[in-house]
Amino acid sequence: RAQRWKVAAATSAALSAGGRQHKKGGILPQRTLWYTMLTKCLNVYRALIFTFVLGYTSCALIPEPEVKIDVLQKPFLCHRKTNLGDRLLIHYAGFFENGTMFHSSRENNGEAVWFTLGIKESLIGWDRGLRDMCAGEKRKLIIPPALAYGKEGRANTVVHIQCMSLN
Numbered sequence: 001r002a003q004r005w006k007v008a009a010a011t012s013a014a015l016s017a018g019g020r021q022h023k024k025g026g027i028l029p030q031r032t033l034w035y036t037m038l039t040k041c042l043n044v045y046r047a048l049i050f051t052f053v054l055g056y057t058s059c060a061l062i063p064e065p066e067v068k069i070d071v072l073q074k075p076f077l078c079h080r081k082t083n084l085g086d087r088l089l090i091h092y093a094g095f096f097e098n099g100t101m102f103h104s105s106r107e108n109n110g111e112a113v114w115f116t117l118g119i120k121e122s123l124i125g126w127d128r129g130l131r132d133m134c135a136g137e138k139r140k141l142i143i144p145p146a147l148a149y150g151k152e153g154r155a156n157t158v159v160h161i162q163c164m165s166l167n
Contacts, residue, residue, distance in 0.1 A: 065144040065146040065147050066128075066144070067125045067128045067129040067141055067142065067143050067144070067147060068141070068142040069129050069139055069140075069141060070139065070140040070141075070142075071137065071138075071139055072138040072139060072140055072160070073136075073137060073138040073162075074134065074137050075134050075135065075136035075137060078134035078135075078137075079134075079135075080134070080135075080166060081132045081133060081134055082117055082130055082131060082132060082133045082134075082163070082166060083117070083131075084117055084118030084127075084131070085116070085117065085118055085119070086116070086117050086166055086167065087114055087115070087116050087117075087166070087167040088114070088115045088116075088117060088130065088133075088163050088164075088165070088166060088167070089112045089113070089114055089115075089163070089164040089165045089166075089167070090105070090112060090113055090114075090115050090130075090161055090162060090163055090164060091105045091106055091112050091113075091161070091162045091164065092104070092105050092113070092159055092160065092161045092162075093105070093106065093159070093160045094157060094158070094159050095157075095158040095159070095160070096155065096157070096158070097155045097156050097157075097158065112164050114167075115130075117130055117131070123143060123147065123148050123149075123157070123159075124147045124148075125141060125143030125144070125147035125148050125157070125159075126141070126143075126159070126161075128147065129141035129143065129159075129161075130161065130163070133163050134163065135163055135164065135165050135166050136162075136163065136164075137162070137163050138160070138161070138162045138163075139160075139161050139162075140158065140159070140160050140161075141158070141159045141160075141161060142156050142157075142158055143156060143157045143158075143159065144156055145157075
């Protein structure tokens with residue numbers, strides 16, 4: 001439902017005539033402007049602005065989750081560090097926060113696993129935690145739920161990883 005508001009504004013033509021005004025103290029009647037605005041449009045704009053401000057402030061307050069990396073063993077010589085797109089031959093063991101192991105490559109036929117870095121082949125936390133790693137290096141990754149198993153994960157995931165070789 002439309003509502004009309006009368007808005008009076010002095011134009012330069014109205015004031016340039018020596019500042020004359022209407023006898024009743026207002027602006028010359030022929031220079032009065034009429035605007036029609038829809039209340040619904042104003043409410044939509046208010047809602048959009050509120051949503052934008054609320055969304056912007058809430059995004060600014062939530063920090064990006066990070067993988068905590070502990071280097072357990074580093075080789076004496078490192079000829080090359082891992083980059084995105086590299087294939088890594090790794091051994092890993094995954095633990096819950098209480099120390100209970102839930103999976104291990106050594107217990108799965110004892111064979112190391114090939115992993116391509118940076119293509120979300122496994123956990124996002126692996127892609128972040130295995131960057132700049134050397135062949136022969138061992139790391140402990142503490143991965144927050146958002147970078148591990150998402151909504152299903154309730155606690156941090158702890159993974160011990162050994163990079164056997166790079167390709």
